[in-house]
Amino acid sequence: MDGYAVRAADTFGASEADPARLSVAGTVHAGEEPAVEVTAGRAVVVSTGAVMPPGADAVVKVEATTEADGGDAVDVRTSVAPGTAVMLAGADIAAGSRAIGPGTKLTAREIGVLSALGVGSVRVRGAPTVGIISTGDELVRPGDPLDSAAGQIHDVNSHTIAAAVEAAGGEPVVYPHAGDDYAEMERLLVESAADCDLVLSSGSTSASAVDVIYRVAEERGDLLLHGVAVKPGKPMLVGEIEGTAYVGLPGYPVSALTIFRVFVAPVVREAAGRGQPEPTVVTGEMARQERSAEGRRRLLPVGLVEDGAGDRLVYPVDKGSGATTSLVDADGTVTVPADTAYVAAGDSVDVALFAPDARAPRVLAVGEDDPLFSRVLDDVARPRFLPVGTREGLRRLREGVPDVVVVAGPATPDGDAVSLGGWTREWGIVVPAGNPAGVDSVADLVDRDLGLVNRARGSGLRRCFDDAIAALAAERPASRRALTDAIDGYELTTTAHESPARKVAAGDADAGLGLAATAASLDLGFVPLGTQSVTVVAAPDRVDKPGVRDLAAALDDCGGLAAPLEGIDPQ
Amino acid sequence: MDGYAVRAADTFGASEADPARLSVAGTVHAGEEPAVEVTAGRAVVVSTGAVMPPGADAVVKVEATTEADGGDAVDVRTSVAPGTAVMLAGADIAAGSRAIGPGTKLTAREIGVLSALGVGSVRVRGAPTVGIISTGDELVRPGDPLDSAAGQIHDVNSHTIAAAVEAAGGEPVVYPHAGDDYAEMERLLVESAADCDLVLSSGSTSASAVDVIYRVAEERGDLLLHGVAVKPGKPMLVGEIEGTAYVGLPGYPVSALTIFRVFVAPVVREAAGRGQPEPTVVTGEMARQERSAEGRRRLLPVGLVEDGAGDRLVYPVDKGSGATTSLVDADGTVTVPADTAYVAAGDSVDVALFAPDARAPRVLAVGEDDPLFSRVLDDVARPRFLPVGTREGLRRLREGVPDVVVVAGPATPDGDAVSLGGWTREWGIVVPAGNPAGVDSVADLVDRDLGLVNRARGSGLRRCFDDAIAALAAERPASRRALTDAIDGYELTTTAHESPARKVAAGDADAGLGLAATAASLDLGFVPLGTQSVTVVAAPDRVDKPGVRDLAAALDDCGGLAAPLEGIDPQ
Structure with missing residues (x-):
């Protein structure tokens, strides 16, 4: 410590009220050899790391001293025992001791020990x-x-x-x-x-x-x-x-x-000499049944989500081996033995994590894909969104897996879901730039020879489109089926909201079901057919999860987006 | 899949007993544009990853087919539904979907998704x-x-x-x-x-x-x-x-x-954009009391050890801020609030690990430092050894912290400790090469003007030396104290077993208490005074820990060391 090297015996009995005065015989800085000795009644100024001068057996820290006689003496206001604030050579690692064994991973801490030992280089296992x-x-x-x-x-x-x-x-x-x-x-x-x-x-x-x-x-x-x-x-x-x-x-x-x-x-x-840490395993409760029984051991990719009580739920994420999103939508795997027919909902399962620091996302959202929601997610830390459409999203909410569902109207969530925010979006028919075919309405798709690309059945957009067809059927009157049969491409569906517009952009279709925002971002023409509400709702028991609260805050801010998306009105 | 692209309807009703025969119209390999169409009653050979030829709506895997007509036809032995073994464009990630958000750590899995998307480079947060x-x-x-x-x-x-x-x-x-x-x-x-x-x-x-x-x-x-x-x-x-x-x-x-x-x-x-994972925290039981109450929050370095039941014990490792071994002997820290006087043995404490993959050593050994034991540890995975001497080692064994104690005779462990192996080592007085002063016995140290460096009181070597002095005292007769007072340097002790020999090698002492093996390794002279048994004993409830079993096996093998250490006889 910074202070005075002394003979401990000279401080015995010293106190705040009755300090011991010692004369100052010199100074020893860190890194220099002591040129002065401590004899009875004398002290030497030392800095942290300095070598103890001969004769001294303890150090009094500077805070417990007062300079006297213009620096020629010091008043020691405490008594110290021999050895106080002195570190003996070898007290850390002594010659002959085992410092670091073979096979040890060198982290900052081991490098500290090697540095202290003066080891400038060390043989390590090469990377294969x-x-x-x-x-x-x-x-x-x-x-x-x-x-x-x-x-x-x-x-x-x-x-x-x-x-x-x-x-x-x-x-x-x-x-x-x-x-x-x-x-x-x-x-x-x-x-x-x-x-x-x-x-x-x-x-x-x-x-x-x-x-x-x-x-x-x-x-x-x-x-x-x-x-x-x-x-x-x-x-x-x-x-x-x-x-x-x-x-x-x-x-x-x-x-x-x-x-x-x-x-x-x-x-x-x-x-590589890294040793064999077992995979980090966490335990959770299976959120829904998964059938198996393939006759071979299955490493089922699973995602993790924390429920409102902080308990860990585990849900299967199996989109097939060809889907790379299985990689990023999963946090680890559950091993299902070859002879197991299914893992039941509620079963406790062990999840081998992909990485020791893998964790459940802070908020798990599912449901309708929407460009504004995608942007909002950029402002939330560690979210996960599964674009499964409105209908499937609501189904999963009832199953109790996701924290949040993005619902596109006219569908509405069950009564006890809590709305975190919403907006309306303009939907309609995306057409080539300038609308060369002069498409004007749903009736044009029925009556004229136009190739359409539709959206998948579970999406909110598709439901709005089907409602518009039903309205046209009532108006004519005609059967709904007769109208959809007359639309070339009505059964040609896509799972992603931009896909129909991209088919139009590529020249593969005359018209596509889509959003005004998508048409604008792809520089395509757009025939508006209506507006649709988008609502983000949370499971009631998840409202207080930090990630859900962050998402709610980000939704509150989305009216202030630097460049609002065309055809989307934050509510 | 490798197999045949077909119209699913052509396979309806097909079975092992009654296969459907289709004529083979051509082949589509992966990576080539289909040049052939699938019409009713026909099939096209496809390989995994091939584009579906027009007209086909399902794939029958090759295992469910049999070639016929010398390859011009195929017998399909199963029926498939439309869409079987077909992956739709966009089924993985569709245009407009959110693939990876900002702030995501890029591991192999994210790189997989980026590769699939054809993203050759991506902006990442620079390292500060x-x-x-x-x-x-x-x-x-x-x-x-x-x-x-x-x-x-x-x-x-x-x-x-x-x-x-x-x-x-x-x-x-x-x-x-x-x-x-x-x-x-x-x-x-x-x-x-x-x-x-x-x-x-x-x-x-x-x-x-x-x-x-x-x-x-x-x-x-x-x-x-x-x-x-x-x-x-x-x-x-x-x-x-x-x-x-x-x-x-x-x-x-x-x-x-x-x-x-x-x-x-x-x-x-x-x-660096790495996000803020909370430190990995594990819970364990405090193995012994630790006093604190410093008036400031204390981050107490602690080590971990698993007891015989697999429960985690936590013990303080505080050798002072100047000791770098505190770094490698600890696995994490326990936070002790400023106003807490002490953490009691048995308290449940949270340990913030130094790294997510930090774990308890597989075997925790304490006790006498010994060159042969150091070598044996090289053959054990992830051991930890704390060279605290025989006496302190046995005290810690009684406290229930270590798995194993290295005991140097004449001390003996309590009756229920289990011996894993042992050896004898030759001890005596280490002197300069050639023994220039002609040192011959303990009596020389007492009677002649020789500077000695001794070992610390808790070491087994010191205890043998004190026994030898006691024997000399009985022989003369004289008081033990009279003899030790006459030995110059008797109180000059070191904590590590090689230190006295190194002082001799450096010319700072005429004699040092030490082992034959040490004298040999440093090319010094040696005056043998006796042999001493070294025994490695395990706590009875830890004998079955894998790390303890590994250590026992390594001790069994130590008779076969390539170069046996001088003066050490495996038993």
Whole structure:
């Protein structure tokens, strides 16, 4: 401490009322060798970290002293025991003690100990290099344009698996993706086997005519295993290529990442010296029944939500292995044994989290997709929104899973849901810019030869459209069915609110059901048919969740959006 | 799926017994535009990911089909509904839907969604640059040699805080450490303020004569706060320098890291866009009383250990702010309010973990420091050893904290402790190489003018030495006290087993109490005085802990050490 090095015995009996006066014999700063000794009745000024001068056996902190004689002496107002405020050499770590063992993860704290020991460098486990090869003629690199008509899709797995490899402590090496050509696949696999400690491919693992990867593995190495009884992820290869370990991951992103996480990440972690933390597991109550019984062990992706009492509910998020949104809408997995027919609502289940810091979103919203609501969510921390439409949203609210539902009129929530805010939006028919066909009304869609793209049955927009058709049917009069049969494309539905407008923009349709805001944002023409209310309602027992309160506050603010959306009026 | 695109209606009624035969009209591979249509009675070969050919509304997987007519036809052995194994465009994420909101941490899963959307790059929050300046004339860079007599110490904080900054999402910029000179300190602080988003210094924050940093802050910026009522960490500065945010951390590594973790890391995380996860908190039972009542809030470093029933015990690890081992021997902190006099044994306490993946060590050993035991620990995953000596180790065993105690004879554990293994070690007097003074016995230490360095009272080695002195006293006869008074340095004790030998090696002593193994490893001479048993015993209720079983297995193997330690005989 900053203060005075003394002989403790000289302070015995000293107090505020009766301080002990000592003469000041000199100073020792931190980092200098003491040039002065402490003898009886004398003190030496020391700063924190200074070496104790010979003769001294204790330090009195400066706050317990008063300078005297213009600095030539000091009054010590307390008594100290020998050893007070003195740190002995070796008291922290002594020579010969074990400081840090092999296999220890070096965090700031271990680096502190190594620094204190004067260790400037230390041998660490190297990161294993992991080669990553996505396969498939249909793959295009993210950022490059797609030919959707040819079924091209972006290569999801390369960068996803690379990120997962990095998180596990490996060093990913992403190779250009391979087509389904034997020679090319062989060249890439052999090259990566020479360069890397482990080779991963994804896709091309099922036994169809164009699948060649397993033949490469068999001819240039050894195939030890083909297929595991796990869903998602059944088609998995394990083997070696030219002596290098090889794992063939399935092509579907959810399957690929699941197989990587379950079977490959532990190996990469071990090679990287990261040890094997068990996956972080939390327990929760299943919010609704999930059927299973696939004959293979299922790793069911699930989302988490906290109910009003702070208890954790678990709900399945299974949109199929091909849907990448399953990845971000889920927080972890529940393992369902191969022989289990279903997990019942109310069952207590263990959720293996995707990451130790994975948590339930602060607010879980479901229901109608709406551009203004999307913007509002940007002002809320850690929300999750599942665009399932108004009808399905209300169903889930009754099931007790979501905190909040976005309801587009004319549907209304049950009486006890609490409104957090709402607005009206203008809906109608989206047409090409300038409305070249002169579309004017629902009747035009019935009577003229116009190709429409509709919305899915559960959406609020569709319900408004169907009400308008019913009104036209009553007016003529005609059967509702006769009118819808006469609309070309009435059954051509899309699940997302912008899709019909985008079909119009692409020239694939003459008209699409949509919002004024969407038409404006895509520079398309718009035939208004009506306005529709959008209300955000909360389950009564969730109103006080912090995330729900944040959402309510953000909705209150949405009248002040910098650029209000066309055709949307905050109420 | 790999299989056949069909009109679902053509499969209605098909079964294993009565398959439907369809003619094969062509093939569509993934990544190519369909050049063929599916009409009634026809099928098209498709691979997973292929675009559906016009006319088809379902896919029959290949496993449910049998080739016929040499490939010109196929027998479908099941009936499928329209839409089976078909993924609609937009079913994953549709245009206009909200995919990922601002402030989302990009893990492998989010990168999957971005890849699927074809997003090749995305704007992310930049890492804030954080300048780090350690201050103090006594600091030497780790790896460079120390002048210990001048009180030099290695600079612990620079790299420790840098690692903590990096873990919080910031980009550390480590500046050369500054001495306590005003001009140099000013130059470094102003330079780093110009270069970085945040400047951190450590040390030099208390108000002593040589502390200049707060004067720089006052003259070149603004000092908003000086001192917080937190232990460890009281001397903290908050302000700005030339308009850049500035925090002065205390100099003691434990204090500096604590203040960083509590006050600075949240700001760095927020600036880096990492959000604010609450610290991971676990609950456990306080294993022994800890006095507090310092008048300021205390962040008590604690270790975790699981008892035999798997319940979590929490024990204080407070070796003072100057001891870097407090960092690695602790797993988190318990907050003790300023007005709390003590935390009682048995109290349930919340532990804020240092990291989300921090966990109790798999085995907690305490007791006598021993070179062979240190080696054995290298073969055990995630052990923790606290070298507190035999006597204190046995006391802690009775308290119920550690799993295992290393006991050096002649002390013996209570009857119900379970021995996991042991060995004998040769102890005696370590002397310079060649034993120039011809030291031969304990009597030489008493009768001749030799400077000794002893071991601390609680160590097993010291107890053997005292027994040897008692035997000599009985033999002469003389009082024990008369003999110890005659030994120069008998009271000069060290806590670590190698320290006396190292004093001898450094020429600071003529003799040191120590082990044959230590003398051999330091190339010193050795005068054997006896052998001593070392036994590793486990608490009876901890014997079945996996970590304790691993330790027992490693002890079993220690007879097979590649290079047995001199003077140590595995039993």
